[in-house]
Amino acid sequence: MTELGTLIALILTLMVFSFLYKENPIYRFAEYLLVGISVGYYLVIICRNTIYPLVIEKLFIHGEYLVIVPVCLGLLMFARLNKRWAYLSRLPLSLMIGFGAGISIPAMLQARILKQMSASMQSLATINGIIILIGIISTITYFYFSKRQEGMFGKVTRLGTYFLMVFFGATFGYTVMSRISLLIGRFEFILRDALRVIS
Amino acid sequence: MDLSRIDRRYIYLVIAIAIAVPLLLKVQLPVSVGPEVQKVYDEIDSLQSRDCVMISFDFEASSVAEIKPVAEAVIRHAFEKNLRIVGLALFSEGTAIGYNIISSLAEEYGKKYGEDYIYLGFRPQYVSAILGMGENIDQVYPLDYLNDDWKDFPPFSDVENYHDISLVVSIADGSLPTYWVEYAGSRYGQKIAAGITAVMATSYYPYTASGQLVGIIGGLKGAAEYENLLGYTGGGHRGMLAQSSGHLAIIALVILANVAALRKKR
Known part of the structure:
Protein backbone atom coordinates (compact mmCIF):
# COMPACT_ATOMS: atom_id res chain seq x y z
CA MET A 1 0.00 0.00 0.00
CA THR A 2 2.84 2.37 0.91
CA GLU A 3 4.61 1.41 -2.33
CA LEU A 4 1.48 2.19 -4.34
CA GLY A 5 1.06 5.52 -2.54
CA THR A 6 4.67 6.45 -3.27
CA LEU A 7 4.23 5.52 -6.95
CA ILE A 8 1.07 7.64 -7.26
CA ALA A 9 2.78 10.55 -5.49
CA LEU A 10 5.80 10.24 -7.81
CA ILE A 11 3.63 10.22 -10.93
CA LEU A 12 1.63 13.24 -9.70
CA THR A 13 4.84 15.11 -8.81
CA LEU A 14 6.20 14.55 -12.32
CA MET A 15 2.85 15.56 -13.81
CA VAL A 16 3.01 18.88 -11.92
CA PHE A 17 6.69 19.41 -12.82
CA SER A 18 5.77 18.99 -16.51
CA PHE A 19 4.36 22.54 -16.28
CA LEU A 20 7.95 23.81 -16.10
CA TYR A 21 8.43 22.67 -19.70
CA LYS A 22 5.14 24.12 -20.88
CA GLU A 23 1.43 24.23 -20.03
CA ASN A 24 -0.11 20.86 -20.89
CA PRO A 25 -3.18 18.66 -20.23
CA ILE A 26 -1.26 16.32 -17.91
CA TYR A 27 -0.44 19.21 -15.59
CA ARG A 28 -4.04 20.45 -15.73
CA PHE A 29 -5.33 16.98 -14.84
CA ALA A 30 -3.10 16.93 -11.73
CA GLU A 31 -4.24 20.44 -10.82
CA TYR A 32 -7.96 19.57 -11.10
CA LEU A 33 -7.37 16.36 -9.19
CA LEU A 34 -5.83 18.37 -6.33
CA VAL A 35 -8.80 20.77 -6.24
CA GLY A 36 -11.32 17.91 -6.28
CA ILE A 37 -9.55 15.89 -3.61
CA SER A 38 -9.11 18.97 -1.39
CA VAL A 39 -12.84 19.75 -1.53
CA GLY A 40 -13.81 16.11 -0.95
CA TYR A 41 -11.40 15.82 1.96
CA TYR A 42 -12.70 19.06 3.49
CA LEU A 43 -16.29 17.81 3.29
CA VAL A 44 -15.43 14.49 4.92
CA ILE A 45 -13.51 16.20 7.73
CA ILE A 46 -16.37 18.67 8.30
CA CYS A 47 -18.95 15.87 8.48
CA ARG A 48 -16.84 13.57 10.62
CA ASN A 49 -15.24 16.09 12.97
CA THR A 50 -17.82 18.84 13.15
CA ILE A 51 -21.34 17.97 12.03
CA TYR A 52 -21.35 14.56 13.74
CA PRO A 53 -20.02 15.55 17.22
CA LEU A 54 -21.46 19.07 17.37
CA VAL A 55 -24.85 18.50 15.73
CA ILE A 56 -25.91 14.86 15.29
CA GLU A 57 -24.55 13.58 18.57
CA LYS A 58 -25.65 16.57 20.66
CA LEU A 59 -29.11 16.57 19.14
CA PHE A 60 -29.97 12.89 18.89
CA ILE A 61 -27.83 11.26 21.58
CA HIS A 62 -27.55 13.92 24.30
CA GLY A 63 -30.87 15.63 23.54
CA GLU A 64 -29.40 19.15 23.53
CA TYR A 65 -32.19 20.77 21.54
CA LEU A 66 -30.67 24.25 21.71
CA VAL A 67 -28.39 23.10 18.88
CA ILE A 68 -31.41 23.52 16.56
CA VAL A 69 -30.99 27.32 16.73
CA PRO A 70 -27.49 27.53 15.12
CA VAL A 71 -28.41 24.70 12.73
CA CYS A 72 -31.48 26.66 11.51
CA LEU A 73 -29.39 29.82 11.19
CA GLY A 74 -26.84 27.89 9.17
CA LEU A 75 -29.55 26.44 6.92
CA LEU A 76 -30.90 29.95 6.30
CA MET A 77 -27.65 30.69 4.46
CA PHE A 78 -28.88 28.36 1.72
CA ALA A 79 -31.87 30.67 1.18
CA ARG A 80 -29.53 32.68 -1.08
CA LEU A 81 -29.99 29.98 -3.68
CA ASN A 82 -33.59 31.10 -4.20
CA LYS A 83 -34.27 34.74 -5.19
CA ARG A 84 -37.62 34.81 -3.40
CA TRP A 85 -36.19 33.68 -0.06
CA ALA A 86 -32.72 35.18 -0.40
CA TYR A 87 -33.50 37.94 2.12
CA LEU A 88 -33.65 35.31 4.89
CA SER A 89 -29.89 34.72 4.59
CA ARG A 90 -29.34 38.27 5.84
CA LEU A 91 -30.19 37.16 9.37
CA PRO A 92 -27.27 34.70 9.85
CA LEU A 93 -25.03 37.00 7.80
CA SER A 94 -25.81 40.00 10.02
CA LEU A 95 -25.13 37.90 13.11
CA MET A 96 -21.80 36.74 11.69
CA ILE A 97 -20.75 40.26 10.70
CA GLY A 98 -21.85 41.69 14.04
CA PHE A 99 -20.09 38.96 16.00
CA GLY A 100 -17.00 39.22 13.81
CA ALA A 101 -16.69 42.99 14.12
CA GLY A 102 -17.44 43.01 17.84
CA ILE A 103 -14.85 40.35 18.55
CA SER A 104 -12.11 41.37 16.15
CA ILE A 105 -11.98 45.18 16.48
CA PRO A 106 -10.91 45.33 20.15
CA ALA A 107 -8.64 42.28 19.74
CA MET A 108 -6.89 43.72 16.68
CA LEU A 109 -6.59 47.14 18.26
CA GLN A 110 -4.99 45.61 21.33
CA ALA A 111 -2.69 43.09 19.62
CA ARG A 112 -1.72 44.84 16.39
CA ILE A 113 -1.67 48.51 17.38
CA LEU A 114 -1.51 49.25 21.12
CA LYS A 115 0.85 46.40 22.06
CA GLN A 116 3.07 47.10 19.02
CA MET A 117 3.20 50.83 19.79
CA SER A 118 4.06 50.13 23.38
CA ALA A 119 6.84 47.69 22.38
CA SER A 120 8.38 50.18 19.93
CA MET A 121 8.55 52.89 22.61
CA GLN A 122 9.96 50.74 25.40
CA SER A 123 13.24 49.92 23.73
CA LEU A 124 14.57 53.44 23.15
CA ALA A 125 17.62 52.78 25.34
CA THR A 126 19.13 50.57 22.64
CA ILE A 127 20.42 51.41 19.16
CA ASN A 128 18.02 48.87 17.64
CA GLY A 129 15.13 50.56 19.46
CA ILE A 130 16.10 53.97 18.06
CA ILE A 131 16.38 52.53 14.52
CA ILE A 132 12.95 50.91 14.92
CA LEU A 133 11.40 54.20 16.07
CA ILE A 134 12.97 56.14 13.18
CA GLY A 135 11.75 53.43 10.80
CA ILE A 136 8.19 53.58 12.14
CA ILE A 137 7.96 57.38 12.00
CA SER A 138 9.52 57.74 8.53
CA THR A 139 7.46 54.87 7.07
CA ILE A 140 4.17 56.19 8.45
CA THR A 141 5.13 59.64 7.18
CA TYR A 142 5.56 58.18 3.68
CA PHE A 143 1.88 57.16 3.75
CA TYR A 144 0.72 60.68 4.64
CA PHE A 145 -0.62 61.92 1.31
CA SER A 146 -2.15 65.27 2.24
CA LYS A 147 1.14 67.16 1.92
CA ARG A 148 3.52 67.26 -1.03
CA GLN A 149 6.61 65.15 -0.32
CA GLU A 150 9.31 67.83 -0.63
CA GLY A 151 11.82 69.68 1.56
CA MET A 152 12.44 68.26 5.03
CA PHE A 153 9.17 66.31 4.86
CA GLY A 154 10.30 64.77 1.57
CA LYS A 155 13.63 63.70 3.09
CA VAL A 156 11.81 61.91 5.94
CA THR A 157 9.47 60.14 3.49
CA ARG A 158 12.48 59.16 1.34
CA LEU A 159 14.01 57.58 4.45
CA GLY A 160 10.70 55.75 4.91
CA THR A 161 10.97 54.27 1.42
CA TYR A 162 14.46 52.93 2.28
CA PHE A 163 13.03 51.14 5.31
CA LEU A 164 10.22 49.78 3.13
CA MET A 165 12.77 48.52 0.59
CA VAL A 166 14.71 46.72 3.32
CA PHE A 167 11.42 45.07 4.40
CA PHE A 168 10.57 44.08 0.82
CA GLY A 169 14.08 42.69 0.33
CA ALA A 170 13.91 40.65 3.54
CA THR A 171 10.44 39.37 2.64
CA PHE A 172 11.59 38.42 -0.85
CA GLY A 173 14.62 36.63 0.59
CA TYR A 174 12.41 34.65 2.97
CA THR A 175 10.00 33.88 0.11
CA VAL A 176 12.83 32.45 -1.98
CA MET A 177 13.95 30.42 1.05
CA SER A 178 10.41 29.12 1.53
CA ARG A 179 9.93 28.10 -2.10
CA ILE A 180 13.35 26.43 -2.25
CA SER A 181 12.38 24.48 0.88
CA LEU A 182 9.27 23.16 -0.87
CA LEU A 183 11.36 22.13 -3.87
CA ILE A 184 13.87 20.41 -1.56
CA GLY A 185 10.93 18.51 -0.05
CA ARG A 186 9.84 17.22 -3.46
CA PHE A 187 13.40 16.36 -4.53
CA GLU A 188 13.96 14.56 -1.23
CA PHE A 189 10.79 12.58 -1.87
CA ILE A 190 11.89 11.64 -5.40
CA LEU A 191 15.46 10.74 -4.43
CA ARG A 192 14.78 9.09 -1.05
CA ASP A 193 11.26 7.64 -1.00
CA ALA A 194 10.70 6.92 -4.70
CA LEU A 195 14.13 6.20 -6.21
CA ARG A 196 15.91 5.31 -2.93
CA VAL A 197 19.11 6.95 -4.13
CA ILE A 198 19.71 8.62 -0.76
CA SER A 199 19.06 7.26 2.69
CA MET B 1 24.82 36.20 -26.44
CA LEU B 29 26.65 22.63 6.94
CA PRO B 30 27.09 24.03 10.45
CA VAL B 31 23.95 25.77 11.66
CA SER B 32 24.02 28.65 14.15
CA VAL B 33 21.00 29.09 16.40
CA GLY B 34 19.14 32.41 16.24
CA PRO B 35 17.53 34.10 19.25
CA GLU B 36 13.93 33.49 18.08
CA VAL B 37 14.40 29.72 17.90
CA GLN B 38 16.41 29.70 21.14
CA LYS B 39 13.50 31.39 22.94
CA VAL B 40 11.03 28.68 21.84
CA TYR B 41 13.48 25.98 22.88
CA ASP B 42 14.09 27.63 26.28
CA GLU B 43 10.37 28.04 26.89
CA ILE B 44 9.61 24.37 26.23
CA ASP B 45 12.73 23.30 28.10
CA SER B 46 11.65 25.27 31.17
CA LEU B 47 8.35 23.37 31.45
CA GLN B 48 7.94 20.72 34.12
CA SER B 49 7.35 17.06 33.34
CA ARG B 50 3.63 16.38 32.63
CA ASP B 51 2.89 20.04 31.88
CA CYS B 52 0.46 20.37 28.99
CA VAL B 53 1.34 21.92 25.63
CA MET B 54 -1.13 22.51 22.84
CA ILE B 55 0.18 22.00 19.30
CA SER B 56 -2.05 23.37 16.58
CA PHE B 57 -1.48 22.15 13.02
CA ASP B 58 -2.59 25.21 11.09
CA PHE B 59 -1.25 24.46 7.63
CA GLU B 60 -2.20 23.01 4.30
CA ALA B 61 -0.74 19.99 2.52
CA SER B 62 1.26 22.17 0.11
CA SER B 63 3.55 23.34 2.94
CA VAL B 64 4.31 19.94 4.44
CA ALA B 65 7.87 19.78 3.06
CA GLU B 66 8.81 22.94 4.92
CA ILE B 67 6.64 22.71 8.01
CA LYS B 68 6.95 19.01 8.89
CA PRO B 69 10.56 19.26 10.17
CA VAL B 70 9.45 22.19 12.37
CA ALA B 71 6.55 20.21 13.82
CA GLU B 72 8.72 17.14 14.35
CA ALA B 73 11.38 19.11 16.21
CA VAL B 74 8.85 20.67 18.61
CA ILE B 75 7.02 17.37 19.24
CA ARG B 76 10.32 15.53 19.83
CA HIS B 77 11.29 18.13 22.40
CA ALA B 78 7.90 17.85 24.12
CA PHE B 79 8.09 14.05 24.25
CA GLU B 80 11.68 14.15 25.50
CA LYS B 81 10.56 16.49 28.30
CA ASN B 82 7.68 14.09 29.08
CA LEU B 83 5.09 16.80 28.46
CA ARG B 84 1.46 16.04 27.72
CA ILE B 85 0.47 17.10 24.20
CA VAL B 86 -2.96 18.23 23.07
CA GLY B 87 -2.91 18.24 19.26
CA LEU B 88 -5.50 19.91 17.08
CA ALA B 89 -5.92 21.48 13.65
CA LEU B 90 -7.57 24.70 12.59
CA PHE B 91 -6.96 24.05 8.88
CA SER B 92 -8.74 20.99 7.53
CA GLU B 93 -5.78 19.77 5.46
CA GLY B 94 -3.51 19.84 8.48
CA THR B 95 -5.77 17.45 10.38
CA ALA B 96 -4.62 14.06 9.11
CA ILE B 97 -1.05 15.26 8.52
CA GLY B 98 -0.81 16.49 12.11
CA TYR B 99 -2.21 13.23 13.43
CA ASN B 100 0.27 11.20 11.37
CA ILE B 101 3.25 13.28 12.55
CA ILE B 102 2.28 13.15 16.21
CA SER B 103 1.31 9.45 16.26
CA SER B 104 4.41 8.26 14.39
CA LEU B 105 6.69 10.20 16.76
CA ALA B 106 4.70 8.90 19.74
CA GLU B 107 5.40 5.37 18.54
CA GLU B 108 9.10 6.17 18.26
CA TYR B 109 9.19 7.55 21.82
CA GLY B 110 6.92 4.82 23.25
CA LYS B 111 4.19 7.34 24.14
CA LYS B 112 0.58 6.25 24.43
CA TYR B 113 -2.59 7.88 23.15
CA GLY B 114 -4.71 9.13 26.03
CA GLU B 115 -1.78 9.02 28.45
CA ASP B 116 0.85 11.22 26.85
CA TYR B 117 -1.03 12.84 24.02
CA ILE B 118 -4.46 13.30 22.53
CA TYR B 119 -5.53 14.63 19.15
CA LEU B 120 -8.69 16.69 18.99
CA GLY B 121 -8.91 17.08 15.23
CA PHE B 122 -10.32 19.91 13.17
CA ARG B 123 -12.73 22.74 13.90
CA PRO B 124 -13.82 25.29 11.29
CA GLN B 125 -14.11 29.02 12.12
CA TYR B 126 -10.77 29.35 13.85
CA VAL B 127 -11.64 32.59 15.65
CA SER B 128 -14.62 30.94 17.35
CA ALA B 129 -12.54 27.85 18.11
CA ILE B 130 -9.67 29.80 19.66
CA LEU B 131 -12.04 31.95 21.70
CA GLY B 132 -14.18 28.98 22.73
CA MET B 133 -11.18 27.05 24.04
CA GLY B 134 -10.44 29.97 26.34
CA GLU B 135 -13.70 29.20 28.15
CA ASN B 136 -13.96 25.44 27.78
CA ILE B 137 -12.07 23.16 25.40
CA ASP B 138 -14.68 20.44 25.91
CA GLN B 139 -17.38 22.70 24.46
CA VAL B 140 -15.37 23.22 21.28
CA TYR B 141 -14.13 19.64 21.07
CA PRO B 142 -16.59 17.32 22.81
CA LEU B 143 -14.98 14.37 21.03
CA ASP B 144 -11.42 13.82 19.84
CA TYR B 145 -10.23 12.97 16.32
CA LEU B 146 -10.98 9.29 16.91
CA ASN B 147 -14.52 10.20 18.05
CA ASP B 148 -13.79 9.27 21.68
CA ASP B 149 -14.66 11.42 24.67
CA TRP B 150 -11.18 12.67 25.49
CA LYS B 151 -12.26 13.72 29.00
CA ASP B 152 -12.38 9.99 29.80
CA PHE B 153 -8.58 9.87 29.57
CA PRO B 154 -7.48 10.57 33.18
CA PRO B 155 -4.25 12.51 32.34
CA PHE B 156 -6.32 14.98 30.32
CA SER B 157 -9.52 15.10 32.38
CA ASP B 158 -8.27 18.19 34.27
CA VAL B 159 -7.59 20.16 31.08
CA GLU B 160 -10.42 22.66 30.95
CA ASN B 161 -9.16 25.78 29.18
CA TYR B 162 -6.00 27.81 28.55
CA HIS B 163 -5.31 27.97 32.30
CA ASP B 164 -4.28 24.34 32.05
CA ILE B 165 -2.14 24.79 28.93
CA SER B 166 1.43 25.95 29.54
CA LEU B 167 2.18 26.84 25.93
CA VAL B 168 0.41 26.88 22.58
CA VAL B 169 2.59 26.19 19.53
CA SER B 170 0.92 27.09 16.26
CA ILE B 171 2.58 25.25 13.36
CA ALA B 172 1.31 27.37 10.51
CA ASP B 173 1.80 28.37 6.89
CA GLY B 174 -0.43 31.43 7.05
CA SER B 175 -1.81 34.01 9.43
CA LEU B 176 -3.13 31.67 12.14
CA PRO B 177 -0.47 32.60 14.74
CA THR B 178 -1.77 36.19 14.51
CA TYR B 179 -5.23 34.96 15.54
CA TRP B 180 -3.73 32.94 18.37
CA VAL B 181 -1.98 36.12 19.55
CA GLU B 182 -5.11 38.25 19.20
CA TYR B 183 -7.65 35.92 20.77
CA ALA B 184 -5.76 33.50 23.02
CA GLY B 185 -2.79 35.75 23.85
CA SER B 186 -4.37 39.16 24.33
CA ARG B 187 -7.66 37.96 25.78
CA TYR B 188 -6.61 35.01 27.92
CA GLY B 189 -2.90 35.73 28.49
CA GLN B 190 -1.91 32.44 26.85
CA LYS B 191 1.79 32.03 25.97
CA ILE B 192 2.15 31.34 22.25
CA ALA B 193 5.03 30.24 20.04
CA ALA B 194 4.90 29.83 16.28
CA GLY B 195 6.49 27.38 13.87
CA ILE B 196 6.01 28.98 10.48
CA THR B 197 7.05 28.86 6.85
CA ALA B 198 9.96 31.16 6.03
CA VAL B 199 7.76 33.31 3.79
CA MET B 200 5.76 34.35 6.87
CA ALA B 201 8.77 35.06 9.11
CA THR B 202 9.07 38.80 8.51
CA SER B 203 5.42 39.25 9.46
CA TYR B 204 6.01 37.68 12.87
CA TYR B 205 9.27 39.33 13.98
CA PRO B 206 7.36 42.34 15.41
CA TYR B 207 5.32 39.93 17.56
CA THR B 208 8.45 38.37 19.04
CA ALA B 209 9.98 41.80 19.62
CA SER B 210 6.88 42.87 21.54
CA GLY B 211 6.76 39.62 23.51
CA GLN B 212 3.36 38.63 22.10
CA LEU B 213 5.00 35.52 20.69
CA VAL B 214 7.51 33.60 22.81
CA GLY B 215 9.56 33.00 19.67
CA ILE B 216 9.34 31.72 16.12
CA ILE B 217 10.80 28.76 14.26
CA GLY B 218 11.01 29.97 10.68
CA GLY B 219 10.96 27.34 7.94
CA LEU B 220 13.57 24.71 7.20
CA LYS B 221 16.36 26.87 8.62
CA GLY B 222 14.44 27.30 11.89
CA ALA B 223 13.88 23.53 12.03
CA ALA B 224 17.61 22.92 11.49
CA GLU B 225 18.39 25.32 14.36
CA TYR B 226 15.94 23.53 16.65
CA GLU B 227 17.37 20.14 15.64
CA ASN B 228 20.80 21.54 16.53
CA LEU B 229 19.58 22.38 20.02
CA LEU B 230 18.05 18.93 20.42
CA GLY B 231 21.21 17.29 19.05
CA TYR B 232 19.78 15.27 16.20
CA THR B 233 19.79 15.39 12.40
CA GLY B 234 16.36 15.68 10.86
CA GLY B 235 14.63 17.16 7.82
CA GLY B 236 15.89 20.65 8.60
CA HIS B 237 19.59 19.73 8.69
Missing part, protein backbone atom coordinates in the same frame (compact mmCIF):
# COMPACT_ATOMS: atom_id res chain seq x y z
CA ASP B 2 21.71 38.11 -25.33
CA LEU B 3 21.21 37.00 -21.72
CA SER B 4 17.79 38.64 -21.49
CA ARG B 5 16.46 36.22 -24.11
CA ILE B 6 17.63 33.07 -22.36
CA ASP B 7 14.97 30.34 -22.22
CA ARG B 8 13.45 30.19 -18.74
CA ARG B 9 13.75 26.38 -18.80
CA TYR B 10 17.55 26.71 -18.50
CA ILE B 11 16.96 28.62 -15.29
CA TYR B 12 14.74 25.82 -13.97
CA LEU B 13 17.47 23.34 -14.89
CA VAL B 14 20.14 25.32 -13.01
CA ILE B 15 17.91 25.46 -9.91
CA ALA B 16 17.12 21.74 -10.18
CA ILE B 17 20.82 20.85 -10.34
CA ALA B 18 21.64 23.24 -7.51
CA ILE B 19 19.07 21.48 -5.31
CA ALA B 20 19.49 17.83 -6.37
CA VAL B 21 23.29 17.54 -6.33
CA PRO B 22 23.75 18.71 -2.69
CA LEU B 23 21.04 16.26 -1.61
CA LEU B 24 23.11 13.43 -3.09
CA LEU B 25 26.18 14.57 -1.16
CA LYS B 26 26.28 13.60 2.50
CA VAL B 27 27.74 16.92 3.57
CA GLN B 28 26.18 18.94 6.35
CA ARG B 238 19.35 17.48 5.64
CA GLY B 239 18.04 20.33 3.49
CA MET B 240 20.53 23.04 4.55
CA LEU B 241 23.24 22.35 1.94
CA ALA B 242 20.63 22.19 -0.84
CA GLN B 243 19.02 25.37 0.55
CA SER B 244 22.34 27.23 0.52
CA SER B 245 23.32 26.09 -2.98
CA GLY B 246 19.82 26.97 -4.22
CA HIS B 247 20.21 30.46 -2.76
CA LEU B 248 23.66 30.85 -4.34
CA ALA B 249 22.24 29.82 -7.72
CA ILE B 250 19.45 32.40 -7.39
CA ILE B 251 21.90 35.14 -6.33
CA ALA B 252 24.05 34.29 -9.38
CA LEU B 253 20.97 34.45 -11.62
CA VAL B 254 19.88 37.80 -10.14
CA ILE B 255 23.37 39.25 -10.79
CA LEU B 256 23.37 37.80 -14.31
CA ALA B 257 19.93 39.27 -15.02
CA ASN B 258 21.05 42.70 -13.81
CA VAL B 259 24.20 42.56 -15.94
CA ALA B 260 22.02 41.65 -18.94
CA ALA B 261 19.64 44.53 -18.20
CA LEU B 262 22.57 47.00 -17.91
CA ARG B 263 24.09 45.79 -21.18
CA LYS B 264 20.74 46.17 -22.91
CA LYS B 265 20.38 49.75 -21.61
CA ARG B 266 23.71 50.74 -23.15
